[in-house]
Amino acid sequence: MTATRDDIISALQTVYDPEIPVNIWDLGLVYDINIGESEIVITMTFTSPTCPMMEEMLVRVRDVVSEIANGVPVRVELVWDPPWNLGRMSERARLELDLTENGW
Numbered sequence: 001m002t003a004t005r006d007d008i009i010s011a012l013q014t015v016y017d018p019e020i021p022v023n024i025w026d027l028g029l030v031y032d033i034n035i036g037e038s039e040i041v042i043t044m045t046f047t048s049p050t051c052p053m054m055e056e057m058l059v060r061v062r063d064v065v066s067e068i069a070n071g072v073p074v075r076v077e078l079v080w081d082p083p084w085n086l087g088r089m090s091e092r093a094r095l096e097l098d099l100t101e102n103g104w
Contacts, residue, residue: 003068011064028088039073045084
């Protein structure tokens, strides 16, 4: 049996942007989780196409999901459309970064 969506979200919540003290799930960087019989596909983006840690973070995402995927291959797709914006962040992330409605 492969990992559930909740299992994958929990794994993704362990991956942090090194420049922002919030995990990639709460930042809204993950756009889709597709759990198929032959592979798991994580579709995600970054806050900027010039992120210096992009490659390392993509590998980290693949690795943490692979750890719970029970042998099912994991692929991470990087997309830029739609572009990321502050509205994708969870309320928890906004509070953590002090981005209340008045601040954004």
